[in-house]
Amino acid sequence: MPNPKFMTPWHGVPREEIDWHPRVNVEACIGCGTCVTGCSRLVYRFDYEQMKAVVFDPINCMVGCTTCANTCPTNAIGFPPLQDVLDLEKRVLVHHAIEDDLTTRREQLQVPDLLPHPDRVVELEVTSIVDATPTTRLVTLAPHRAEDCLCQFIPGQYLEVQVPGTSWLARAYSVANAPRSDSSVELQIRRVDGGRLSSWIFESAQVGDIVTGRGPAGAFTMRSPAERPIALVAGGTGFAPIKALVEQQLDGFPDRRMLLAWGVTNATDFYELDVIGTWLERSPNFDCLLAATSWPPGVNVPTRATTATGFVADAIDASEIDLSGYDAYVAGPRESITTSTAALHRRGVSVERIFVDSFGLTGLTDVA
Ligand code: SF4
Ligand code: SF4
CATH class of the missing domain: 3.30.70.20 (Alpha-Beta Plaits)
Structure with a gap:
């Protein structure tokens, strides 16, 4: 039995x-x-x-x-x-069950004598919500109290955001911008069926709501010397930390040789093509590959961007740019990271020069 x-x-x-x-x-x-x-x-x-x-x-x-x-x-x-x-x-149900178990059995499971978390907890106010696509929202948060500031974060880092009124574990979201004078941050949130934070964002959140953010955290930050060219590779909403890195580099090193490679499923999911267009206009040393498995008519591809049908790894494989001297920064869902890093390696980027956004590797990008 x-x-x-x-x-x-x-x-x-x-x-x-x-x-x-x-x-x-x-x-x-x-x-x-x-x-x-x-x-x-x-x-x-x-x-x-x-x-x-x-x-x-x-x-x-x-x-x-x-x-x-x-x-x-x-x-x-x-x-x-x-x-x-x-x-x-990868099922939302499984992730939530694990999360609830961690919460319920905290006394039993937690490491004894924990040191206090080194990052700060900040009250953040929702100052704007923009529907970028039917499944992606751009949410701007700004410190609620005058004494709070998020100006110290380094592009590529993330914040943990708590769903208001719940004890659920916080969700990590990359900040999608370089530091701004008003300390606001943009998060790019994809709708996930049953996802706790994404459901709140898509169904309940209003401008003026207050959420708790903890951070900044993460080490997906620029560590390449300024003279090295860089490839910035994103799958889906992995574009968020990549966008922050591009903003940082265009401001600090406008002549740097950079390649952005971004892949989505359907080309209508490219939610920041206008922003990419301004980057391409700003620097002749900025190149862009856009990959999607389908390209319906009407997608407004920026001038000088190269398009490919397939995954972002296919676009890297097919690119005419010699990537052998590049450092690479890769963010996105786990499958995208795996195939992109393999493609970069095939194109001559050495493994130790590929930096990966580690929370893509948790595989939890579907359970926001
Ligand atoms: S360990 Fe392998 S060989 Fe040994 S009993 Fe089990 S199945 Fe058979
Ligand atoms: S996998 Fe583990 S639990 Fe399952 S039969 Fe083997 S030893 Fe037992």
Whole structure:
């Protein structure tokens, strides 16, 4: 009988709906018993007649665990692809269940004797909300109290924003601008079905609302010497930190050789083409590649921008620009980061000169 203790939902998903348990290749099993006695969840029983491991209570298996396969001396144990579990983790439901668990069990889980968070907590007022596309909102926040200031952040950093009136964990959003004299910051927020902060932004937020922001944080900041050319690569709303870096560089080093490469699914999702047009006009050393998998008529591509059909990695592969001396800064969803960095590497950008916006790698960009 499966043990009810191990049948509870896995981060909100009923355990019986998840196909995750070992499969034993009976031919390869030499009956050593390592898996049978090593699994603390009693997934296995042992056939003492045939001297073989038998998967007896598969549903007891811990989702994502592969210990028995790793320790089998004859490689006789297989599992479904780990990607199946990683895909489950992208569900909003799963992310929220983990988040609620962290909140509920805080006393049990938190590291003891924590030092206070070094970043500041600032009350921020929503000063503007602009629908850039049906699925992307540009939200401007400014310090609510005169004594607060966000002028110290470095372009490429992010803020954590709390949904007002909730104890949910805060969401991290890159600041999409270089520091401004009025200390305001722009966040670019994509609608995510069921996403907690994005639902609040799209359904409830009003100009004048107050949110709590914590930060700035993050190290996705410019660290290339001014003489090196740079490629700035964005997938989707990964454009936000890239925009901040471009603003910073155009202000500080207007002659710097720069390439912006931005990819979206549908070209109508390019929500800042007018801004890119002003960058292209400002500097002859600024180049731009725009990639989308579909290009409906009517998209107003800036003069001098090069377009490609496909993903941003395809545009990098097809570019005529010699990237071998470039440093690269890459932001966006995990898949986009993976393919873009591979393309940059193919085009001669050395791995240690590629800097990645690490919270793209959490895979949580779909659960805002
Ligand atoms: S560890 Fe491998 S060889 Fe040993 S009993 Fe289990 S399946 Fe068979
Ligand atoms: S993967 Fe882990 S939990 Fe599942 S059967 Fe193997 S050792 Fe047990």
